[in-house]
Amino acid sequence: MARAAVRGRLSWTLGDVVELIDETPWVRTIALDVPEWAGHRAGQHVDVRLTAEDGYQAQRSYSIASAPEDDRLAITVEALPDGEVSSYLVGELRVGDKLELRGPIGGYFVWEADRTEPLLLVAGGSGMVPLMSMIRHRHAAGATVPAKLLFSSRAWEDVIYRDELERLASAGDGFAAIHTLTRMQPEGWTGYTRRVDAAMLSDVGWSASAMPASFVCGPTPFVEAVANALLLLGHAAPTIKTERFGPTGG
């Protein structure tokens, strides 16, 4: 088992909100300038803390969307129904505000561009966020290790980062993005329309004999189904790393 270096205490720090990008009507990217940011690895997350005027506080964790190479730290947040923190971040936060955060956190669900195994990324909805950090990192680092993304969304309008993904997939450096749209498809759609299953993973993924590194992120039933399907296809459990975005998360 890999052991991470022991770090000092993770202190709360302030970031300046420099840009807000509406990825979909419910999903927003918050780009921050964080003067004291010590850097991160692709796949890690941060804790965000909100404080009301009377001192009441709420915290949540959000995956980092930006590459370690990027100048700005970006998180992408999905507004959850009745979400205490997410609804503020998606609906209320403005450019020029500050946001309190600490991190980076997590050292297991990470990928670094010097890895040599073929890369399989399987995302469900906003589970795409930490995988996007890996894709951006791969591109920024000039890595050519072959990488495939299988991304399950409800409809084309719900596909976060879709323009950037199209751009990166046409860069010719060995990255391919395959979508499945499970609820609604645009006219003329010829891609997948069902939930990710073993047959789909067998069609678009790497064979187990290629010893790929697989990262799966999404809601719990999605992650369970994908991880079980990969095991069924012969992938070794330690090569499959999972992270779950529950409907909870505030």
Next chain:
Amino acid sequence: MSGYVSRGFHGKREAERENARVPPGQYIVRDFPVLSAGPTPHTPTAEWTFAVVGGAPQPTTWTWEQFRALPSEEIRADIHCVTKWTKLDTNWQGVSVDTLLDGIDHDATHVLAFSDGDYTTNLPLEDVSDGKAWIAFNYDGEPLAPEHGGPARLLVPHLYFWKSAKWVRGLQLMDHDEAGFWESYGYHIYGDPWREQRYAGD
């Protein structure tokens, strides 16, 4: 706790109303979120054993049938995940760790719980002694589902829930403390939610 005041943030304050039961930085959930680092193991109970390693006799093991024949208790507890959710009034059935350690000769100060999927977590012996920890096999009156750690998981509700190792298969008795899986990735070595010991150095 101080903090930067976020313009326009008021909060839902559900946790505040249950303040005495919700540790700092936590919020209340109704469902039961799932977190794990890899695929869910599905060990059949026919192949399942539980072992206490590092004492005498060495090791002491139970098959599933032997384990289920041990006296068990019903436990109602609030659980607190380091990812910020708290779930109140969860109902479990399990075998007290006291029962498992009874009759084993050792001079341990800590235990390292080990699980299917190579997961480990470390705890001081006193935190799994005297009615503070169980090997739980039922949740809400039903066999514990695999994604929640079934067939059996460690239950140590007074610490952050990553200490309640899913798919637990045994306890290694230790004469020193040694970081487990998440503890070696920057999470706190002890993990007391009431002192908000989420990460190393907290």
